[in-house]
Amino acid sequence: MTDASATARPIERGGGMPKMSGEFSWTAALFVAPAVALLAIFLLYPTISTIILSFQEGLDNYIRLFTRDPNFFDVRSFPPSGAFWNNVLWVVFYTGGCVFFGLLVAVMATRVRYEALVKAIVFLPQAIAATALGVIWKFVYAPNDQIGLLNAGVGIFGIDPIAWLGNTSWVNTSLIVAGIWGSVGFATVILSAALKGISTEIIEAARVDGARESQIFWRILVPMLSLPISVVAVTLIINVVKLFDLIYVMTQGGPGSTSRTIAFTMYKEALASRNFDYGAAVAVIMLLVLVPVMVFNVRRFRADRVVQ
Amino acid sequence: MTAMEPAVQPPPRNFSERLTRLTSKAPIHIALLAIAFVWLVPTIGLLVTSFRPRSEIQATGWWTVFGGNIDFTINNYRQVLEQQNMLQAFINSVSIVIPATIFPLLIASMAAFAFAWVKFPFRDTLFLGVIAMLLIPAQMTFIPLSRLVGASGLGGTFIPIWLIHTAFALPFGIFLLRNFFITLPKDLIEAARIDGAGNVGIFRQIVIPLSVPALASYAIFQFLWTWNDLLMALIFAPRQGQPMTVQITQLLGTYGSEWHILAASSFLIMVVPLVVFFSLQRYFVQGLLAGSVK
Numbered sequence: 001m002t003d004a005s006a007t008a009r010p011i012e013r014g015g016g017m018p019k020m021s022g023e024f025s026w027t028a029a030l031f032v033a034p035a036v037a038l039l040a041i042f043l044l045y046p047t048i049s050t051i052i053l054s055f056q057e058g059l060d061n062y063i064r065l066f067t068r069d070p071n072f073f074d075v076r077s078f079p080p081s082g083a084f085w086n087n088v089l090w091v092v093f094y095t096g097g098c099v100f101f102g103l104l105v106a107v108m109a110t111r112v113r114y115e116a117l118v119k120a121i122v123f124l125p126q127a128i129a130a131t132a133l134g135v136i137w138k139f140v141y142a143p144n145d146q147i148g149l150l151n152a153g154v155g156i157f158g159i160d161p162i163a164w165l166g167n168t169s170w171v172n173t174s175l176i177v178a179g180i181w182g183s184v185g186f187a188t189v190i191l192s193a194a195l196k197g198i199s200t201e202i203i204e205a206a207r208v209d210g211a212r213e214s215q216i217f218w219r220i221l222v223p224m225l226s227l228p229i230s231v232v233a234v235t236l237i238i239n240v241v242k243l244f245d246l247i248y249v250m251t252q253g254g255p256g257s258t259s260r261t262i263a264f265t266m267y268k269e270a271l272a273s274r275n276f277d278y279g280a281a282v283a284v285i286m287l288l289v290l291v292p293v294m295v296f297n298v299r300r301f302r303a304d305r306v307v308q
Numbered sequence: 309m310t311a312m313e314p315a316v317q318p319p320p321r322n323f324s325e326r327l328t329r330l331t332s333k334a335p336i337h338i339a340l341l342a343i344a345f346v347w348l349v350p351t352i353g354l355l356v357t358s359f360r361p362r363s364e365i366q367a368t369g370w371w372t373v374f375g376g377n378i379d380f381t382i383n384n385y386r387q388v389l390e391q392q393n394m395l396q397a398f399i400n401s402v403s404i405v406i407p408a409t410i411f412p413l414l415i416a417s418m419a420a421f422a423f424a425w426v427k428f429p430f431r432d433t434l435f436l437g438v439i440a441m442l443l444i445p446a447q448m449t450f451i452p453l454s455r456l457v458g459a460s461g462l463g464g465t466f467i468p469i470w471l472i473h474t475a476f477a478l479p480f481g482i483f484l485l486r487n488f489f490i491t492l493p494k495d496l497i498e499a500a501r502i503d504g505a506g507n508v509g510i511f512r513q514i515v516i517p518l519s520v521p522a523l524a525s526y527a528i529f530q531f532l533w534t535w536n537d538l539l540m541a542l543i544f545a546p547r548q549g550q551p552m553t554v555q556i557t558q559l560l561g562t563y564g565s566e567w568h569i570l571a572a573s574s575f576l577i578m579v580v581p582l583v584v585f586f587s588l589q590r591y592f593v594q595g596l597l598a599g600s601v602k
Contacts, residue, residue, distance in 0.1 A: 031426065032423070034419070036434070038471065039441055041475070042472055043441050046450075046453050047449065053452075101343075108339060111333065122343065122344075130538065131577065132556070147565075149349070244538075286448070295443075
């Protein structure tokens with residue numbers, strides 16, 4: 001980390017652009033034209049078009065989403081339900097779980113000789129397609145206790161098999177657990193790299209002063225890692241807003257619509273049910289949610305700068 | 309590297325000290341062992357299942373193989389490749405992913421070079437505009453783009469998905485590569501200019517050869533991104549050219565509890581990323597980390 005930040009800092013401090021050299025030349029157009037053309041056709045034009053489409057009925061689509069669509073936003077019951085609130089659940093528990101376990105593994109692994117092995121094992125799910133990850137966990141959650149590992153496990157304690165993905169009170173928890181399993185490795189790798197940058201002396205001094213391990217963890221490591229933790233958290237929140245594959249593979253948003261997310265709702269409305277303007281409104285909400293998160297991410301540190 | 313290592317600790321003097329040290333670390337060893345167990349078992353379970361005959365899978369849990377219930381077969385793999393179209397889906401995945409990795413690599417590095425080292429009007433504004441596009445989620449584009457694809461008559465080809473993957477890879481690629489390119493020594497590029505090299509020459513002979521690590525990270529990230537992609541493929545891949553991710557979701561719909569088929573197909577899709585993971589781990593990690601802003 002120390003080396004990387006030393007080389008990276010001059011760029012950041014330079015603020016915007018580096019000092020330019022060279023003359024204006026038409027070859028510049030040649031270099032940027034393909035990128036600009038593709039972005040204009042495949043990102044800019046569709047985005048504008050989707051925003052316009054979402055207002056086809058004035059504000060109706062948005063009003064309907066937040067007042068008359070219990071699949072999306074329902075605050076009449078407690079806890080509130082719908083895709084939007086599922087995403088809130090995901091943000092809290094998935095992000096929190098990944099950061100917590102990531103930090104735990106990173107800190108504990110530094111104390112043992114097989115650090116690299118443990119980190120590689122936890123990181124491995126990052127290489128797996130979310131589609132395959134969904135199949136792996138669907139298998140763990142299989143309702144038959146001769147097939148599903150989890151039901152075989154709880155069976156030892158005399159608990160009858162549970163349809164983890166078919167039961168409205170378990171489905172979101174089960175999905176979030178699978179999501180955490182898939183992403184802890186990412187948090188571990190970044191936080192572990194950041195941890196290496198904390199000087200041993202501080203920790204040793206605290207130990208000499210009689211600090212307990214838990215105090216060292218909460219009072220020294222966590223505050224000193226607040227920046228990389230926030231980078232990891234923001235990245236995971238972006239994952240949540242875009243969360244689609246896992247839901248599509250494992251539950252199709254079901255049972256009923258209890259496990260839908262915003263991104264899944266957009267797909268369902270616009271492409272499966274062909275409610276184009278309604279789906280467009282959901283997409284615009286995704287964009288609006290991402291704006292502050294993304295601004296934060298680009299302006300603060302970038303994950304690869306923290307590490308390398 | 310080893311800042312957290314108890315480096316100041318001297319080696320144990322005798323057996324009892326070694327034992328004390330070992331037991332004081334025992335909770336950590338146990339916790340890490342438990343974590344490693346939880347992170348390996350689900351994948352191992354599916355791997356073992358992919359080699360068990362269908363009748364065995366339906367009758368006993370996969371964990372019984374560790375109790376001596378060993379009856380392995382490769383028929384599941386044969387079946388998904390021959391009868392469930394996974395071989396064709398594998399070819400389709402490759403056909404989508406290779407152009408969808410090469411195009412953005414080429415186009416993003418060209419643009420990144422111009423943004424880093426060539427002067428032209430509105431350069432900074434344009435660059436900020438490109439970066440702003442990082443936040444556009446794919447969902448924002450589905451409706452207009454599927455209409456556009458329909459109207460263009462290219463719906464039965466790979467061209468739409470190549471171009472769409474490429475476009476979505478550009479903001480991040482331009483951002484990443486430009487940040488790398490501006491760290492290249494200015495003197496070198498100035499000297500080349502004085503020697504009469506044009507922008508094309510500088511790009512090809514100086515910038516590209518010096519940027520191989522950054523280009524490799526980006527290429528690997530993009531390769532895995534498109535290989536593992538389900539959402540874009542569901543919407544933009546041609547009906548006759550669906551990649552493995554889409555094929556697996558269709559098998560899930562048809563054979564929801566036929567685990568011999570699902571397990572074998574899932575491992576086929578994992579093979580390529582795992583090979584990349586083990587052979588190019590360094591670039592792989594960098595690519596994934598760099599990709600975390602996407």
